[in-house]
Amino acid sequence: MTAPTALIHVQHLLGTGHVVRxxxxxxxxxxxxxxVTMxxxxxxxxxxxxxxxxVVCLPPVRARDAHFKEFLDETxxxxxxxxxxxxxxxxLKAFNDVRPDILLSETYPFGRRKFAFEMLPLLQAARARATPPLIASSIRDILVRKPDPRKEETMAEIANRFYDLVLVHSDPDYVRLEDSFPFTDRVAHLxxxxxxxxxxxxxxxxxxxxDNEVIVSCGGGAVGTHLLDTAVHARAVSRxxxxxxxxxxxxxxxxxxxxxxxRATLPQGVIAERARPDFPGLLKRARLSVSQAGYNTVLDVLAAEVPAVFIPFAQVLETEQSHRAQALAGRGLATIADEKTLTPEALAQAVDAAMALPRGRERVGHEAQMRGAETSAELLLRAWEESR
Known part of the structure; x- marks a missing residue:
């Protein structure tokens, strides 16, 4: 059997979690x-x-800020x-050049609504082919709630109209889609x-x-600098x-x-450097992790079995990171500090509490399912084979 070809579309706007997944x-x-063409x-x-x-790079666009209302080009x-x-x-040219057998859209239609100008034509072109590709959506564990439920209902409508599968990258023993998406029952078959x-x-x-360090990170985005500034001064007041x-x-x-x-403000005992590809390895050696609660960072923390302090990104209407942080804190794996009231003293207090949490083999409870990429690939290939 000839192997299928796949095209993955991904649009990251502030951080890098979407493109990493x-x-x-x-x-x-x-x-x-x-x-695979990405x-x-x-x-x-x-x-x-x-x-x-x-990798095919479209003209880049990013969000001006966490309101996600204005989008800026490369200039x-x-x-x-x-x-x-x-x-x-x-x-559409990339789609027609590749002619994929599998089309995977990251987030859409469960987010990136402002990009319907290109996503709906893409999906329409895919469905119009004599032999349409298998069409799947790839979504993280938690969706950002919308104040207008009609927008969430539209997500389910688009999924039912165009999609064959919705891959939810979560361990359901930790987080289920219905915890953050009220129309889950309408897409349950997908x-x-x-x-x-x-x-x-x-x-x-x-x-x-x-080794035995406190690793403070703000992921790959531009929204965590307040955390870094606070951490510079928190070490001195931690007990x-x-x-x-x-x-x-x-x-x-x-x-x-x-x-x-x-870097010019660093006191003794504090190091600052750019984000590193060996970050997961650093966490495995660390005494404590301090970070926001983005998807990839939290998984690195879970895999390293290191106690953590989470400062969830909660600007504007963002709820996703708070939800994820609470899921881990509820299992005794982390403490939480509030981004809106974060001071060196508040961060030091959260650090001191997290230092008392179990680490490594001392941690008990359900071991999270972490093979989401491999399982996703297997599901996509199996579904394509069954659709032939």
């Missing part, structure tokens, strides 16, 4: 013999593992209708839980780095971790001048 699924498909709608982060993937100008028309045409998509330990850190090295990992989206200014 999409690339992991792409690599798992490649491991099964499936040629179409990216924003700049590919320098730490991304895209081995084996044919920091707001996108307009001409820009949208060009993006749509380039995406759902497949894959377990969490964890990329695993990559490069091994140099000897000694990370349980003031004698440990605190290593601050700064995302590559943080401008160089901002990074330089942060």
């Amino acid at each position: 999409a690339a992991a699924i792409g690599r798992a498909l490649v491991d099964l013999g499936v040629p 179409v990216c709608g924003n700049t590919v982060p320098p730490t991304l593992d895209a081995r084996g993937l044919d 920091d100008a707001p996108i307009d209708d001409a820009w949208r028309d060009n993006r749509r045409d380039l995406l 759902l497949r839980y894959t377990g969490f998509v964890h990329t695993g330990t990559r490069a091994e850190p140099p000897s000694g780095e990370g 349980a971790a003031n004698d440990l090295t605190w290593r601050l990992l700064v995302g590559h989206d943080v401008p160089e001048e901002r990074f330089t200014a942060l």
Whole structure:
């Protein structure tokens, strides 16, 4: 049997979690013999593992801020209708060039509503083919709730109209889709839980780095700099971790001048450097992790079996990270500090409490399913074979 071809569409806007997940699924498909084209709608982060993937970069766009109401092109100008028309045409060209047997959209239609200008034409083109591809959606464990339930209902309508599968990248013993999506019953026949998509330990850190340290990270996005600024001063007021090295990992989206200014303020015992591909390895050696509660970071924490402090990103109407942090805190695996009231003293208090949590083999309870990328690839290939 000839192997199918796959096209993955991913649009990350602030952080890098979406493209990291999409690339992991792409690599798992490649491991099964499936040629994969990944179409990216924003700049590919320098730490991304895209081995084996044919990466097509559309004109990049990002969100101005966490309101997700204004989107900027590569020149920091707001996108307009001409820009949208060009993006749509380039995406359709990529689809027609690849002619995939499997089409996977990351997030859409359960988010990225503002990108319907290109996604709906893509889905219509796919369904119009004489032999349509298998069409699947790839969504994380928790969706961001919408104030208008009609928008959520529309997500379910689009899924039922165009999609064959919805891959939910969660362990249902931790988080279920109905916890954050009120119309889950309408798409239940499409759902497949894959377990969490964890990329695993990559490069091994140099000897000694990370040992018994407090690792503070803001992922790959530009929204965690307040956490980093606070951590610089929190070490001195912590009672349980003031004698440990605190290593601050700064995302590559943080401008160089901002990074330089942060490093200029560092007291003794605090290190600041750019985000590293060996971050999971650092966590395995660490005494404590301090971070936001993005999908990929939380999975790295779970896999490392290291106690954690989560400061969930909760600006505007964001609820996803708070929900995820609470799921782990409820299992005694983490403490939580409030982003809106975060001070060095408040962070130090959360750190001190987390230092008393169990670590490694002392942790008990359900072991999370972490083979989401591999399971996703297997489900997609099986569904394609059954559809022939």
